[in-house]
Amino acid sequence: MIRRAFMTTVAAATLAAGLAPGLATAQEVTLRLHQFLPPVATVPAKILKPWASEVEAASDGRIKIEHYDSMTLGGKPPELIDQAIDGVADIVMTVVGYTPGRYPKTEVFELPFMMTNPVATSMAFQDLVETDLQDGEYKDVKVLGAWVHGPGVIHADKPILSVEDMKGVKMRGPTRVINDMLKELGAVPVGMPLPAIPEALSKGVVNGTVIPWEVTPAIRLAELSNNHTEFTGDQALYTATIIMVMNKAKYDSMPDDLKAVLDAQSGMKLSEFAAQVMWDADAPAREIAVKNGNTINALSEAEVAKFKEKAGPVTDRWIADMEAKSIDGAALIEQAKDLIKKHGG
Secondary structure: HHHHHHHHHHHHHHHHHHOOOOOOOOOEEEEEEEEEOOOOHHHHHHHHHHHHHHHHHHOOOOEEEEEOOOOOOOOHHHHHHHHHOOOOEEEEEEEHHHHOOHHHHHHHHOOOOOOOHHHHHHHHHHHHHEEEEEEOOOOOEEEEEEEOOOOOOEEEOOOOOOOOEEEEEOOEOOOHHHHHHHOOOOEEEEOOOOOHHHHHHHHOOOOEEEEOHHHHHHHHHHHHHEEEEOOOOOOOOOOOOOEEEEHHHHHHHOOHHHHHHHHHHHHHHHHHHHHHHHOOOOOHHHHHHHOOOEEEEEOOHOOOOOOHHHHHHHOOOHHHHHHHHHOHHHHHHHHHHHHHHOOOO
């Protein structure tokens, strides 16, 4: 009887230890991060994976982040946002404009010649997320970070030395606003996600593309387009908005201390870090094209002014589009410019 009572007591104590909050093993969370770029690209290799490592270390290993590059969880890049909403993935990184018109206020940062400095513009984007867009356009997800890439560059199979040279060129663009700009400049815009660029160029579906330098090595662009056009001055032809978001239910289910860990490594810290890394990667990527013997043309300020004038109607149309959505587009443009200046742009 004594032995039975002792064993019963031990069993009860063991069970209690397994259930008691103070004695139980701390809860662990595994998060699946899904995105469209190959693992060698700048964003996954130098932003997402280092960020994930920081999160894991800060959580003492209680947060585990699994990386699914190149759409290995299935679907296509335009479906990534919905995968985060529906829980197909816990976290996704994507270009906002892959879902045209769905996040209209975000488009303000993609307007022609809006960006001056990619870090300042990224922080301005993140600022607007925190004060407006998280509870507005992005209410269905938890935004972890928002940023933009460095100055957009024109890559083509012929030299683009003037705005007149854009006429009739089939040019791949990433978003609605940027495609509208390409059309206004005289090109024939072809919308497609970045992974489709190599095949489209090799098969002649497009004659060129607009993307920043940093991502060109990942798709071996220097071998596919041997003419590159850069814009001088303090404003870039364009940039595209990038966002990393999380399934809301998954975030809400995490213990408060792990939410705090995730939050501390995200937000403005992630935005500034991601933008700087992408911008820093422009120069070595550009050097690959130089070593390949490609032609890099830097437009004069006078020629850039012609591009800016030609692209002007894009902004006018965007303001009219926003008005139809009951959004004061003109005021939003001024707000975006003020935020960029606030953050040093």
